[in-house]
Amino acid sequence: xxxxxxxxxxxxxxxxTLRYYDNEGLFPFVSRSAGSGARVFSDDDLQWVxxxxxxxMTDMPLxxxxxxxxxxxxxxxxxxxxxxxxxKQSGIASKELDIMQERVKxxxxxxxxxxxxxxxxxGEDYWNPIYLKLMRCLAD
Amino acid sequence: xxxxxxxxxxxxxxxxTLRYYDNEGLFPFVSRSAGSGARVFSDDDLQWVxxxxxxxMTDMPLxxxxxxxxxxxxxxxxxxxxxxxxxKQSGIASKELDIMQERVKxxxxxxxxxxxxxxxxxGEDYWNPIYLKLMRCLAD
DNA sequence: CGCGGATTTGGAGTTACTCTAAGTCAAGCG
DNA sequence: CGCTTGACTTAGAGTAACTCCAAATCCGCG
Numbered sequence: 435x436x437x438x439x440x441x442x443x444x445x446x447x448x449x450x451t452l453r454y455y456d457n458e459g460l461f462p463f464v465s466r467s468a469g470s471g472a473r474v475f476s477d478d479d480l481q482w483v484x485x486x487x488x489x490x491m492t493d494m495p496l497x498x499x500x501x502x503x504x505x506x507x508x509x510x511x512x513x514x515x516x517x518x519x520x521x522k523q524s525g526i527a528s529k530e531l532d533i534m535q536e537r538v539k540x541x542x543x544x545x546x547x548x549x550x551x552x553x554x555x556x557g558e559d560y561w562n563p564i565y566l567k568l569m570r571c572l573a574d
Numbered sequence: 575x576x577x578x579x580x581x582x583x584x585x586x587x588x589x590x591t592l593r594y595y596d597n598e599g600l601f602p603f604v605s606r607s608a609g610s611g612a613r614v615f616s617d618d619d620l621q622w623v624x625x626x627x628x629x630x631m632t633d634m635p636l637x638x639x640x641x642x643x644x645x646x647x648x649x650x651x652x653x654x655x656x657x658x659x660x661x662k663q664s665g666i667a668s669k670e671l672d673i674m675q676e677r678v679k680x681x682x683x684x685x686x687x688x689x690x691x692x693x694x695x696x697g698e699d700y701w702n703p704i705y706l707k708l709m710r711c712l713a714d
Numbered sequence: 715c716g717c718g719g720a721t722t723t724g725g726a727g728t729t730a731c732t733c734t735a736a737g738t739c740a741a742g743c744g
Numbered sequence: 745c746g747c748t749t750g751a752c753t754t755a756g757a758g759t760a761a762c763t764c765c766a767a768a769t770c771c772g773c774g
Binding site for chain 2: 720721722723
């Protein structure tokens with residue numbers, strides 16, 4: 435069992451945001467401590483936190499995530515709809531990942547370029563080859 | 575030369591956002607058409623758009639991006655500071671990329687699991703192995 | 715010359731945090 | 745036992761980055 439603070443550190447998310455998510459109904463099973471009513475996260479609850487993080491990664495709206503979680507709570511008759519949601523989101527995420535990979539590569543090229551400049555060894559122009567790649571990548 | 579709308583399609587960013595960025599001073603060299611004052615993007619300007627996208631990817635604040643761009647405009651005496659900014663951001667981006675890769679993998683596991691459920695072939699539990707990986711990944 | 719379509723602007727609205735303030739509770743210590 | 749410290753609670757204000765809307769302007773075509 436974990437406090438908000440512990441989950442915050444473990445999952446790399448602010449305690450504020452965890453409470454906010456809980457208030458929005460994104461953690462349907464988080465219980466409370468007897469005395470002060472402090473949130474108590476179980477190991478299973480960590481799975482919910484991680485699921486929300488996976489969905490949020492690609493800027494899926496909280497309202498849509500809440501809809502998914504409500505479906506989970508409802509039971510087995512919602513499995514088909516949940517499947518569609520996850521499949522769609524997985525596709526979006528995979529595309530975003532490709533774009534992110536390109537951009538990280540670009541940043542690394544930029545680092546190399548500047549490093550060469552500072553060393554006085556006049557690095558090669560990093561723009562042209564990347565530019566072409568970029569246009570190809572975005573022409574879909 | 576491109577209009578806001580064309581750049582929007584090419585770079586996969588909304589026309590609204592492009593104007594917003596320009597108003598915030600993130601595109602220092604975008605010129606305007608003679609009559610109506612419409613924005614005119616050159617090929618070089620596309621590089622600025624892409625640079626902003628690379629930085630924004632990891633939620634770098636617009637104010638910080640503007641600072642970097644102001645440094646670029648200032649000239650060669652700011653190269654050392656620009657190098658530090660890009661190096662730092664590149665590191666952040668690379669770490670984020672790793673996290674994103676984990677999460678995309680998780681979503682794909684989830685898709686497989688649901689697909690097996692729907693096919694009636696009762697897929698294996700996807701949580702435990704991923705859970706361990708997650709804890710290892712986030713324990714740094 | 716007038717109309718459609720795209721652009722401009724300023725400003726209002728929205729989402730998802732992010733923080734502040736005021737209060738509650740439990741543990742440790744003289 | 746009472747006090748302090750620190751982590752928790754809530755409601756609500758504030759912020760960043762869009763996101764959209766309304767009204768005005770401009771360009772090309774019939």
